[in-house]
Amino acid sequence: MTMLDIRDITKRFGGLVANDSIAFTVEAGQIFAVIGPNGAGKTTLFNMVAGTFPPSEGEVAFDGAVISGRSVAEIAQSGLVRTYQLVQLFKQMTVAENVMVGFHRVTTGGVFSALVRPPGVRRQEREIREKTAEILEFVGLSHRADVTADLLPYGEQRLLEVARALAAGPKLLLLDEPAAGLNTEETAELARVVRKVNENGVTIMLIEHDMGLVMQIAHRIAVLDFGRKIAEGTPEEIRAHPEVIAAYLGGTEGYDD
């Protein structure tokens, strides 16, 4: 089953073509990585998928429905949840509360239910607390539950972002350079968590610079360079692909002429 279908999307910023009719599909259950040198258009692609801005041409379909043109919140509501390259935690809230916010999508209740607290809402709050504890256990942050988020070391902030996204019960999780700024140990821990999340049935698409991480966890990889998709395949295929090697080793003679 196709989870994400990217149909020839193009993005122009004035005269700059950031993405040039890119197409690929992410199948349910996959870990799909998008790699490419700086400025290749990875983040632009990501933002179009998540709904930060619409594509100039083409469209994105998620879980069978076209989502291009919908707002970020609407897209999130349909089960596509993203994390950010620069960690966007709710810094004044505790680690547990950050995860609790993640449940927003899959819970209900506004001002009225907050004030009256009918039994259903109280039950829901209890469930949120229990599931939050489970998720923190899952990513290995249980011991930090009551710490204010901005006091966490960077590696744990990343994990917390993943934990918070998990709370939203995503069908597809978009990870924007999850290993950026992490040391080797932290990256290994992250890889372990991402794989575990995937094994629990969440499809994952990530942008990443850390080739070691990508080759280790991705089932399928798309390579972008200068806004175009230059290759797609399994890690083994990508490793051996001449254009990819050229792009990464700086040999751009291939397209200069």
Next chain:
Amino acid sequence: MKSSLTMTLPDTTSTRSGLPWRQILLGVLAVAIVVYSFTANGYVVTVIGFAAIYALFCTGLNFFMGFTGQASFGQNAFAALGGYGSAILTADYSVEPAVALVLTMGFSGLVALIVGYPTLRLRGHYLAMATFALGLITYEISINWTDLTQGYMGYSGIPPLGIGPYYADSPKAQLAVIFVLLALGVIAAARLKNSRFGRACRAIAGSELAAGALGIPVARYKLISFVIAAVYASAAGSLFAHFVGFISPEVFGTAMVVQSFTMLYLGGIGTIAGPLIGAVVVSMLPEVMRGLKDFQTVGYLLLLLAILIYAPRGLHGLLERILPDREG
């Protein structure tokens, strides 16, 4: 994530020594103030009454500024709506004060909804300026629409609070009603804070991007928390009108904004107890400083500066450091 783990979060009120000492201390202080105010003379009753009304106002403002992280320099507009609304309805149209209170709260909420819809698209300084303008416009209206508000002359003959045959006919009885309403307001704020809605608001303060990416409708929630703050401000304005029996434009002027901001930041913005602590301390300080005579204002400002420098998260933050919530 279908694991059968049953680990629960630590009880949020537990402390190192097992008892929530900070909450106990604050509770004892609150009870002490209430008891003291009923044994004190008329002037003290007035000061404490104003403090309690400001505490209600600040509790609402804190929801918008402390929890949702937005700036409003114009909440005095809604206090004016409440105050004048209650004054006009009860003095001219003989509406029950309790009914007038609820009606004006609803009206203020509606105005906040209409005004907030376009205004809350602005952010940061622009939002601050727009809301500041809102306060100024309301002030000008209250001066110039003399048919309605009696302008500078002010509005007098406002009856005390009450419902049906029961009237709070003494200042102390009025104070009791104000305390009850303040308690309700604080309980409501605490319930909102620790709810799906309140967490979402605090998430917006932390990162609008991430809040949106988790499916939180950022614009709508900002608007709702603006309306909540306006409803609190309106109630505070109505209570003031009934408590004093007289209002004029100056009551709801820019000084009110400065006063409430001082209370919020001094008490500890973004907490439930902070606005209450701030309202009490800022209301009491001038009285305590009275002995300094000519240097009263200087002493007051020096103390404010000292608190803001040495307790940047307010008095509640200071208290939290001395009596922390949890281990770790």
